[in-house]
Amino acid sequence: MHVLEEGRGELIQVPDIEAFREWNRTRKSRRLEDKRMTEQEAIRAFVTDGCYIGTELYGTVRCPMSLSREVVRQSPKNLRVAGQGVLELDLWLAAGLVEALDITYIGLEVYGTSHVLRRAVESQQVKRTAEWSNAAISWRLKAAAMGIPFLPIRSMLGTDTFRYSAAKVVEDPFTHQKICLLPALILDVGLIHVHRADRFGNAQIEGISGFAFELARASKRLIISAEEIVETEQIRQYPDRTIIPYYLVDAVVHAPFGSHPGEMVYVYARDEEEIRAWVEASQTVDGASGYLNRFIHSVPDHMAYLNLIGEERLAKLRGEAERR
């Protein structure tokens, strides 16, 4: 396959589809096993120094924040990260855990650019970055989820985003047009927060599904946190609502308000006050580390974190949730 152009970005995770198949054959049990564990147990078991990790959706929307905070607590080194994120990646960057970034967007949306990202990249604390678009990162996960080494797409072309990526341009043999090929992105560890799951890992999501379907299928290890643990009977009654079947899942963490301070549609709203607290704190190195100390290192686990936030505020967020 003749390559016309090639991005100069590093391929931070190599798409070894055969090794992924072999992994899925030998390392993913088909048995219905109780996989419930705590955030601490799950992160300890599966997040290792140097691993390539990704989280699903943004820090302010259905994001595995209780798992993300536990990652900070355990402080694995030299993480390689698929960088489509808001609060969760800010925390990891502020904690100095990230060595390499496949970046598409790291920022604070309505609150602007991320000071933490700026410091981490401008100071070269993050040693390697490659550029992608949002769709490209999702499509790279989709390629892995489909079990194919690459996917053709029609964005990225002609830009520096392509030039600093690890994508390639070829001529499509059917239409003879130039097309961009994205390498599959296989995660060592994926983290997803869902509305409900059974103890085996069968999971359901309400509202938009972001890229949960793809990320779940692109991860060698998958940690699910769930607002609610339900009986398998409920799964078997509505098998068409299962977005993540159990055999993809390695750990199931019961995490009510697991997406706080982000929202969980139909369950609780964003905690604007708490999000602003990070926006303020993260402007400076000291502010950010003060925040990490207070909300992560000083609390042993997610339950203690929720206690710190306080039931009154949580009740208010429940009351503000979107209704069907």
Added chain:
Amino acid sequence: MHVLEEGRGELIQVPDIEAFREWNRTRKSRRLEDKRMTEQEAIRAFVTDGCYIGTELYGTVRCPMSLSREVVRQSPKNLRVAGQGVLELDLWLAAGLVEALDITYIGLEVYGTSHVLRRAVESQQVKRTAEWSNAAISWRLKAAAMGIPFLPIRSMLGTDTFRYSAAKVVEDPFTHQKICLLPALILDVGLIHVHRADRFGNAQIEGISGFAFELARASKRLIISAEEIVETEQIRQYPDRTIIPYYLVDAVVHAPFGSHPGEMVYVYARDEEEIRAWVEASQTVDGASGYLNRFIHSVPDHMAYLNLIGEERLAKLRGEAERR
């Protein structure tokens, strides 16, 4: 892109992705318009001689049978068909409507091979065939649905199924393994039967979704038949259940028992007696045309067909439906 091997099958529908984009821009209204019409109006408006047409799912499972019967009634000539089918394609073949087939499977499942297919192909009434696997046909629709001219896959390779297809083999530039590329399959007309839709075409499906998601997005004209027409309010309350958004849809046909004699999960069961009637009749040319006369040509529309089947039998099928 250097092609290592090339199937000798004809590309029965050329994947012109740019023309598809232009069609979707100019010929698909974004307006919320009442698209309700009868089977007769919908087929007359959109199914033309020589068009490339596909139906979703099999004739015995959530298949647009009332639409398929109307196609026979109107008898468009020289249809080119994506051939993954049971009863519905048997009817079209028996009626002599089909000129070319992208075939993966046409048969009667538990009742064995299709005599109609045998007669139609062995006699060269069907003039052109190209071979594909079931996944390949679905992935070809998926490529079109994704808006890309081709998709790489890891089946088809090394077989006569590939050799008599219009796929190509190239070397993947990332892993340097051989990989099969499928051309996108853009349908001129797609037919899908769903559980419910609103008058604009927003549609929901229960149970397995087959390849409805992909086919809906791969069709230049899309005709939806629905067991039930619901208020848009119900769609807006559960936007996460919409599998086909209205702007993809050109016609909405209210068709209770629209999948008969096939099943509609949670609504009614297969009509084994009626399926067997076709299995018997289709053994001979005379038997098949007798069946077509009795169940299609002699009844003006779907309501008359249901009257012919009789409320008693329909009530029984409702009673036998799978329950949640």
Added chain:
Amino acid sequence: MTADYSATEMMICVTARIMQDDSTAFIGTGIPMLAASLAQRLYAPNLIPIFEFGGTGAQLEQLPRAVGEARTFHRAVAASGICDIMETAQRGFIDYGFLGGAQIDMYGNLNSTVIGSYYPPQVRLPGSGGGNDVGSLCWRTISVMRHDKRRFVPRCDFVTTPGYLTGCGAREAAGLPRNTGPIQVISTLGKMGFDVGNTYRMTLEAVFPNITIQDIIENTGFELLILGDVETLDPPTAEELRILREEIDPDRLYI
């Protein structure tokens, strides 16, 4: 063969007995459906049947008559669509694939497309369906088919679904996923395997009760390798037959 049971029933029982508990198995139309039903009841209660139009992990209380019908996702853990299922296979999550065909050759290649030349064919068969995908993407495939010389042929008229193609290394050379291919053929006469790692040809492993090696040789259109002892399989048990006849296929669609 005694009058107590049919060759089809024996074939179903042997297929059911080799199904592994806690394994994922891609189930095609016909005999594999009956075998999976029987296996879930007797040998592999946690067998995870996978059906191509979306059903994963169904409890097969009633025999499916189509690969998409409600029974293929009855009390299942997931009901998705064909792309999800096929991609699950492509990703290496499906352990076994159970297949049928009109012809099989010594390398386990299957034909379900045409008898004779391609166009116009002497006999037009249904086509690949999911067969080619199952044979390409699942880790191990098991074929289940009637045993006679018209079916066990030296060379398939058309290779619909890949076995070992032309033998050692051919699958990998074609680009198919590594370390995959057929491991078993269950016929109406016996159980065959493959000389994997060496010639990749079909071997005779076991015969059905009252069937001789000679019977099998005479009904096979190519030389079957015999690499070790050929055992004689136990006939269907009374319980197997009762369940098959009374619970699984009371309407006698297959048996």
Added chain:
Amino acid sequence: MTADYSATEMMICVTARIMQDDSTAFIGTGIPMLAASLAQRLYAPNLIPIFEFGGTGAQLEQLPRAVGEARTFHRAVAASGICDIMETAQRGFIDYGFLGGAQIDMYGNLNSTVIGSYYPPQVRLPGSGGGNDVGSLCWRTISVMRHDKRRFVPRCDFVTTPGYLTGCGAREAAGLPRNTGPIQVISTLGKMGFDVGNTYRMTLEAVFPNITIQDIIENTGFELLILGDVETLDPPTAEELRILREEIDPDRLYI
């Protein structure tokens, strides 16, 4: 400019006014969200806002603060995921894309990645996000951004999102979908267009009230073409301002 309204408010109103009823519009974070909200209330009640994480056709009763939050699919016709949305754009179903950026050049290329060289950068910005995809795949893009010389630059430090790249024919030569590209830039000073079909360079179409052509030239780092009459846009109406301030952004997140 009077004290009655801010440049940001004017920018929002102008953006809202150009939104077409019954059109699909890919809405990015920030000003486009406010403009879409305003447009749905006043000018384009059937505008179909599309948000990258899955919301299609929401009724924007409350201002979204994130592209995935509940407000982006509040009473929507569909709530799917990012791949579905981006593929909908790739298939040619999204008419308009509304974008922002830190830099724009005369061909409408946008930079939201780095200021300075790539690594290590002088300033690391968030990156493309969906920007590159919107700029590549939607039929027409409209950029909304503050107007000054640091932002309207002769050449972007980094082309994150394609405008017309290097001019005539460059998008097609790169393989981007045909007949796509930027048509408008709404800034804090005026409304720009592009000389499509000819030089593909940015043109000055209109100025805001109390802004002169000279003001715009002085705040633009490259030569803006002036091909016809430059009109002066109407200021925000009282109703626009009331809705913006009281209904859409009462917390003053943006205005």
